[in-house]
Amino acid sequence: MKKLLVMAAVTVAATNAFAGVKLVVRSDYVNTPAYDAANGSEVAGTSLFQPNVARLYLTGMVGDATIDAGLNLRSFVADTTFPGGAQKVMTVDKFVEHLTISKPMDNFTFTAGKMWMNVGGFERRAFYDGDTYLTSLANGGVGGRTAGAGTDSEGAVVTPENMSGVAAAYTITPDHKVEFQLANQTNSDSELLTSVNKRHTMGLAYWGSFADKMVQTYLSYTLGAADTTTTGHEQTFLGAGFRIAPMENLTVDLEYLANTDKENAGDTKSETTSTFVEARYKMGMWVPVVKYEMATNKVADNDNFKRDAFAVALEVVPKAEDAFRYHVAYTSIKDKDFAGALAGSEDTTKNIITVGFKYVGDIVK
Structure with a gap:
């Protein structure tokens, strides 16, 4: 409790010190009908209200340097040290999504702090801000269960979270930029x-x-x-994407993500790849959204499973100047072609119905 009070005090102080304070909240009702797990057993359906995103974005200037922060208001981890069993707690690492100071020098910009990592492409920013209804396998998207009461299917190698380090960006022209990042290792302890x-x-x-x-x-x-304490791992995260606006009010994202993890001791490699396309078309207050993904997952050089998934959604913004957006979405995630340790498993399809809203507003105006 004391930690939470300190965090709250810091947040209140920050709202007075920063020039821009943006609050982003997305809350959903999520219904998942019953479905068959990969082992053939039935998984019971669920009906939940979920706080998808609750975050403050703070920006301010110190001379010509920019301070930028993203603070999670709801992001917990399980602390197993509590008597009687694990309890959800807020840690500093979970509270601070990113916190950096950046200073420009001619065409360069130098940054230090807990940085937004350049992995996961357009989609990673979208799911952090609650703007997607299907997260790719490579970015940590979860599918159906492999066993009735067992583990949900997920990628063997997913994009890492933000990490502490330094970066140098160079603006070639106003339309072209490169950035080099040097950060802690991906499984660094806090x-x-x-x-x-x-x-x-x-x-x-x-x-x-x-x-x-x-x-x-x-x-x-x-x-x-x-x-780790016993072996080394070499990981790579490749991302390539295009955002195309072929006509007014229409945007199409096409992205490819490939994550690998090679274990030095066993000389085996795990790999998770996702290829996906998303289209958005604005028609006044209505914004239809369609997304489709094809993904593969390999564990220790062996095929594990493949995924085909899609989402269709409708976003509604009744007033252009309004801070609220409303949405309804249908998502279907099919995992198939199970192999290796999952050989013999049945195809499993998990469907999700989402209804909710998103709020984005400057709370100091």
Whole structure:
């Protein structure tokens, strides 16, 4: 409780010190009908109200340097040290999504702090801000269960969270930029005390736009180190994407993500790849959204499963100046072609119905 009070005090102080304070909240009613798990047993349906996103974005200036922060208001981890069983607690790492200070020098911008990592492409920003109804396998999207009361299917190698480090960005032209990041390793512990914190994660990213921003693109490649006490891991995170506006009010995102994890001791490699396309078309107060994904998952050089998934949604903004958006979505995630440790499992399809709202507003105006 004392930690939460301190965090609340810091947040209140920050709202007075920062020039921009944006609150982002998305809350959903999520219904998942019963379905058959990969082992053939039935998984009971669920009906839940879920706080999808609750975050403060703070920006301010110190001279010509920019301070940028994202603070999670609801993001918990299970603390197993509590008597009587694990309880949800808020930690500093979960509370601070990112917190950086950036200083420009000619065409360069230098950044330090807990950084937004250049992995996961357009989609990663979208699901952090509650703007997607289907998260890809490579970005941590979860499918149906492999056993009736067992583990949900997920990628063997997913994009890492934000990490502490430094970065240098160079603006080639107003439409083209590159950035190099040097951060802690991807499985770094928050106390930075254990012996596994011995290498760094490095990444290079490029962003560009063409034809008066009708085509926007990015390319990112990150090398991660995930050492454990017994063995080393070499991780890579590749992302490539295009955002195309072929006509007014229509945007189409096409992205490819490939994550790998090679274990040095066993010389085996796990891999998770996702290819997906999303289209949005604005028609006054209505915004239809369609997304489709194809993904593969491999564990220790062996095929694990494949995924076909889609989402269709309708967003409604009754007033353009209103801070509220309402949405309804239908998502279907099919995992198939199980192999390796899951060989013999049946195809499993998990359907999800989502109804909710999103609020975005500057709370200091």
